[in-house]
Amino acid sequence: MARISVEGLSKSFGAYRVFEDLDLAIPKGSYVCLLGPSGCGKSTLMRMIAGLDTEHGGHIRFDGKPVEHLTAAQRDVGMAFQNYALYPHLTVEGNLRFPMKAPLQKGRWSAAQMTERVGEVADLLQIRPLLGRAINQLSGGQQQRVSLGRALVRHPKVLLLDEPVTHLDARLRYAMRSELKRIHKVMGTTTVHVTHDQGEALAMADLLVIMRGGRIEQAAPAMEVYSDPATAFVAGFLGAVPRTVLTLPLSERDGTAGLRLGGQHVPLPPALVAAARQAGGGTVTIALPASAFAVDPDGPVEGTVAAHEMIEGAQRLVLQADGQRVNIQRSETAPVANGDRLRFRVDASEGLLFDAATGDRLRPPLRRAA
Amino acid sequence: MSRNREAKRAAIVLVSPAMLLLFALNIFPVLYAVYISLHHWSLASPNPPRFAGLFNYQELWYDGRFSNSLGVSATFIALAVLIELALGFGLAFLFNRKLRGLETLRKLSLLPVMAMPLVVGLVWFYMLNQNFGVTNWVLSLFGIGAQPFLTDGTLAMLSVVLADVWQWTPFVMLVIFAALQSLPEYVFEAARMDGLTEREIFRRITLPLLRPAILVVLVIRAIDAFRMIELVFMMTKGGPGGSTEVLPWYIYTTGFLSLDLGYAAAMAVVMIVLVTLGAQVFVRKIADPGAA
Amino acid sequence: MTRRTSAAPRGALTGILLAGSILAGSAASAEGPLEGRSIRILGIGDPVFQVMQKIHGQMEEMGGGSIQLDVRPFDVLHQQVLLNAQNDVSNYDIIAVDLPQFGEYMPYLTDFGPMIEASGYDGSDFHEVAWTGAQFGGRQLGIPLQPHPEILAYRKDVFEEYGLEPPTTHEALLHAAQVISEKSDDMSGVCWNAARGTALGQTFITVMGDFGAAPIDMEKQGDDFEMGDIKPENMHPTIDTEAGKATADYLLAMEEVSPPGILNMAWDERVRVYANGGCAMTYIWAGRSAIFEQDDQSPAKGNTAYLPHPSGPGAPPRSTLGGWYLAIPANIDPERKELAWEAIQWLSSPEMIELYTQHGNCVSPRRSVSQLENVQAACPVIPAVDRMAEAGELAGWQRPPVPEIQKIVDVLGAEMHQMLSGDKSAEDALESSQRLLDREMRKAGYY
Numbered sequence A: 001m002a003r004i005s006v007e008g009l010s011k012s013f014g015a016y017r018v019f020e021d022l023d024l025a026i027p028k029g030s031y032v033c034l035l036g037p038s039g040c041g042k043s044t045l046m047r048m049i050a051g052l053d054t055e056h057g058g059h060i061r062f063d064g065k066p067v068e069h070l071t072a073a074q075r076d077v078g079m080a081f082q083n084y085a086l087y088p089h090l091t092v093e094g095n096l097r098f099p100m101k102a103p104l105q106k107g108r109w110s111a112a113q114m115t116e117r118v119g120e121v122a123d124l125l126q127i128r129p130l131l132g133r134a135i136n137q138l139s140g141g142q143q144q145r146v147s148l149g150r151a152l153v154r155h156p157k158v159l160l161l162d163e164p165v166t167h168l169d170a171r172l173r174y175a176m177r178s179e180l181k182r183i184h185k186v187m188g189t190t191t192v193h194v195t196h197d198q199g200e201a202l203a204m205a206d207l208l209v210i211m212r213g214g215r216i217e218q219a220a221p222a223m224e225v226y227s228d229p230a231t232a233f234v235a236g237f238l239g240a241v242p243r244t245v246l247t248l249p250l251s252e253r254d255g256t257a258g259l260r261l262g263g264q265h266v267p268l269p270p271a272l273v274a275a276a277r278q279a280g281g282g283t284v285t286i287a288l289p290a291s292a293f294a295v296d297p298d299g300p301v302e303g304t305v306a307a308h309e310m311i312e313g314a315q316r317l318v319l320q321a322d323g324q325r326v327n328i329q330r331s332e333t334a335p336v337a338n339g340d341r342l343r344f345r346v347d348a349s350e351g352l353l354f355d356a357a358t359g360d361r362l363r364p365p366l367r368r369a370a
Numbered sequence B: 001m002s003r004n005r006e007a008k009r010a011a012i013v014l015v016s017p018a019m020l021l022l023f024a025l026n027i028f029p030v031l032y033a034v035y036i037s038l039h040h041w042s043l044a045s046p047n048p049p050r051f052a053g054l055f056n057y058q059e060l061w062y063d064g065r066f067s068n069s070l071g072v073s074a075t076f077i078a079l080a081v082l083i084e085l086a087l088g089f090g091l092a093f094l095f096n097r098k099l100r101g102l103e104t105l106r107k108l109s110l111l112p113v114m115a116m117p118l119v120v121g122l123v124w125f126y127m128l129n130q131n132f133g134v135t136n137w138v139l140s141l142f143g144i145g146a147q148p149f150l151t152d153g154t155l156a157m158l159s160v161v162l163a164d165v166w167q168w169t170p171f172v173m174l175v176i177f178a179a180l181q182s183l184p185e186y187v188f189e190a191a192r193m194d195g196l197t198e199r200e201i202f203r204r205i206t207l208p209l210l211r212p213a214i215l216v217v218l219v220i221r222a223i224d225a226f227r228m229i230e231l232v233f234m235m236t237k238g239g240p241g242g243s244t245e246v247l248p249w250y251i252y253t254t255g256f257l258s259l260d261l262g263y264a265a266a267m268a269v270v271m272i273v274l275v276t277l278g279a280q281v282f283v284r285k286i287a288d289p290g291a292a
Numbered sequence C: 001m002t003r004r005t006s007a008a009p010r011g012a013l014t015g016i017l018l019a020g021s022i023l024a025g026s027a028a029s030a031e032g033p034l035e036g037r038s039i040r041i042l043g044i045g046d047p048v049f050q051v052m053q054k055i056h057g058q059m060e061e062m063g064g065g066s067i068q069l070d071v072r073p074f075d076v077l078h079q080q081v082l083l084n085a086q087n088d089v090s091n092y093d094i095i096a097v098d099l100p101q102f103g104e105y106m107p108y109l110t111d112f113g114p115m116i117e118a119s120g121y122d123g124s125d126f127h128e129v130a131w132t133g134a135q136f137g138g139r140q141l142g143i144p145l146q147p148h149p150e151i152l153a154y155r156k157d158v159f160e161e162y163g164l165e166p167p168t169t170h171e172a173l174l175h176a177a178q179v180i181s182e183k184s185d186d187m188s189g190v191c192w193n194a195a196r197g198t199a200l201g202q203t204f205i206t207v208m209g210d211f212g213a214a215p216i217d218m219e220k221q222g223d224d225f226e227m228g229d230i231k232p233e234n235m236h237p238t239i240d241t242e243a244g245k246a247t248a249d250y251l252l253a254m255e256e257v258s259p260p261g262i263l264n265m266a267w268d269e270r271v272r273v274y275a276n277g278g279c280a281m282t283y284i285w286a287g288r289s290a291i292f293e294q295d296d297q298s299p300a301k302g303n304t305a306y307l308p309h310p311s312g313p314g315a316p317p318r319s320t321l322g323g324w325y326l327a328i329p330a331n332i333d334p335e336r337k338e339l340a341w342e343a344i345q346w347l348s349s350p351e352m353i354e355l356y357t358q359h360g361n362c363v364s365p366r367r368s369v370s371q372l373e374n375v376q377a378a379c380p381v382i383p384a385v386d387r388m389a390e391a392g393e394l395a396g397w398q399r400p401p402v403p404e405i406q407k408i409v410d411v412l413g414a415e416m417h418q419m420l421s422g423d424k425s426a427e428d429a430l431e432s433s434q435r436l437l438d439r440e441m442r443k444a445g446y447y
């Protein structure tokens, strides 16, 4: 139960710079999900919060107090490692018991309490039958649960979970999610949870943090990140059918402002016109939901099918137009092949605009005032 | 059914060359040693070997020199292997630090392993020799009188141990070092998160993880030390008295000097049995993953 | 340990020489006794064969053929000779045989008698005792190459300085050693073989000979023993006897006046310590005296006098004769026998014996060679040994030529070492040696 603030964090591995100047505030008792492409620095950030890697610039504070000089154990952090990091020479039970037997925990747990706690965690993670097994006799998912159990077992102040449920089957993963959420509710432990599963992130996070290339793109409540992305990257990153993100030249026709796609003029709704004016260089980035596009033989724009797939009663298409990719979802299914040419309509009324150079959101001045 | 039998026959055909080789290389010599040990078989005598039953083995029972040599061998193995393990361990940890220059030092430290044991014995014989030896000369510089390194019972044993330790510690170091290098770093991080001090990490994580390597090197060294003969040959000839007469040296003098092959073979068979039994205990420990 | 003549370069050189001589009308090969053929010798790492190794190239040139010389340590040689005897055809033309080994090798050696007769070879130039030493049951089994006795060398200058009598008896030796150990800072009394095993075992039986006794119950013949015909009833060990006790006591007394580390001292070391001035006397196989007589740095050079093995009370001086003979294995390829005999005549000829003395082998079994001035200059020990031979002070019975000799030596070498290191009393060591050897003889089926 601690407030964590990361200020001006920088980190390099030799010549390779992971973080330049990273800021992040994690409110006390919140459940934070970290989401971002592979290699963007999620695990590295977790290791630095945990105190496993103390060679970095900037500051990390717990409840306002700097923790750079504290060891990992003194920070009282529990961590489930991405690669489990279980003790290979101990049994499952030995692994679960281990954190409670550490010197800093001395006197906090009686033998009976330890056994009870191990039992509780084992039940929670459904690994009771495995307690006597050696680590190398476990499946990946079983190891992952032991690793999670080891992080949970001693009730730390901060829980860092690096992809704690990725290797579980869907049903178990779902159950585990709600368990984690329940534990969080009961214990109120500040938790940072790294995941690649957007559904998981949206469902669990009080605060959703989107990272890319060592930078934080957006940190906000999950729904806000989803509906009101702060950058073009976020806009195109989230969603079952991600938004289509296009960078297009501005154009004028018949006195209305619009964008040019495939040689055609796509008019912008009035709300966005003001925002579009702020863009420099005559181009702008627009993010459009799948619903903005519709296949129509009489549509103005033509594209080439680059990919297609079937999902429950719908067809998903990726069209190539003007050298850019357009995501379309339609409910009627018709046979298509890659390379087919299709025409479609565009409705920009649901669009979100971003600066083509920086990727930052362009908002109409009015709305910003409101 | 017939298919099964065919598969079985194929398996026998495929495995038999390996089995034959194993038999020829490993089992036959042992059986032959057993055969010789059941005979009065002296190369020195022009008479052909004659069957002796268990005579040679009964003889062993009453042979004080044999029991003495067993004791000496046990002492030698215990001292040499324990010291080598302790030193090798320490060195491995030292070299595991990523300090400049250590890499070269580590490579240099391996030189003794490559030396021929006979040469090592000769070198130590001359170094510790009371009349020409450099060791006593060095001691005299510090005002310490000449020590009977090779002619006092206890010192002679320690001298032979010293030579063995000098030669084989780097090997132990190398094995432990390799094992250390392959330990998963993240497990140590987990332990650090769990709040273990470096000392406790060593005791509760490093040591148990190194256990297989330690056991392996222990078995190799113990068996090797049991077979050691060169150092005794060069340095003490088993003296003074019989205080450094290890079993292989007694076997050698019996079989190769006195040419009493039957009796020497009986001792060799006992030695093989002891080695096999001893190694079994360790091998079982290595194979057993649960025992912590 | 195992030394081989470095075959590659020499072999190549020989090849070139041979090729050259063939092209040149085989002038060289016609001269040498080998006549362009190759001879295979199994030798021992003792001075004479080491000399042959040293001058190998010169010898091949002289011999006019190639010489394959395999030099082995004592134990290995012993084993290889016996193993070679089991072959259908011998791998060697000539083997080296130590005097006490004839008993053991007897069945495996060729009688030189017919060859000597056919070629009119004259053995009378050899010392009588050396020549007859290789005769068994009327058969001549070896030709002397390096027969020499174990004698005593002492520092004339040191003895003069302290006014001491030459150490001809045990008593005189112990007294002199006592005086020198006390008066001199860094010189001890006497160096000898006390290292465990063969070294000490040999010492025991040669010293036992100083009391006129042999380790087994052989027939007495004057002051000496009958060796030609040892019967099973002669095989009883005679260790736990008065002579044995006297021997043990003498060894214990010598230990007191010996240099440090005596318990680990053996053949080479005792001579080297003596050569460096570490002791005033040393027991020595005569041929090894070259180590100091041919070393300008050694204080012992030119200052050494030689005596027979000092004797015990009431016994005549007897030095153990030992050393190496050349012999032909019985299983030699018959076609090579003549070549082997030619080669042996050449290797033991006066010219060659003389040559060996000039390169560090101070042994001459031939009277004619012992007279030569340059030989006496290089090896002052040779005339001394000659005198001992004339006086009948050399004998071989201390080491009876029986197959069990090595076992006797080994048991004594282990038991007496326990006595010298204080682990056992003399009585216990003698008693257990006697018991162990008795058991051994019974096992071998003598009685």
Ligand SMILES: Nc1ncnc2c1ncn2[C@@H]1O[C@H](COP(=O)(O)OP(=O)(O)OP(=O)(O)O)[C@@H](O)[C@H]1O
Residues within 6 Å of the ligand: A013, A016, A018, A037, A038, A039, A040, A041, A042, A043, A044, A045, A082
């Ligand atoms: N010890 C290291 N040495 C050098 N580079 C490293 C090291 N650890 C991580 N990196 C680099 O730092 C970057 C961030 O790594 P990190 O493990 O934090 O990624 P991640 O976001 O956790 O990725 P994933 O989702 O695949 O787990 C990567 O480019 C990685 O290659």
Ligand SMILES: [Mg+2]
Residues within 6 Å of the ligand: A042, A043, A044, A082, A162
């Ligand atoms: Mg990661």
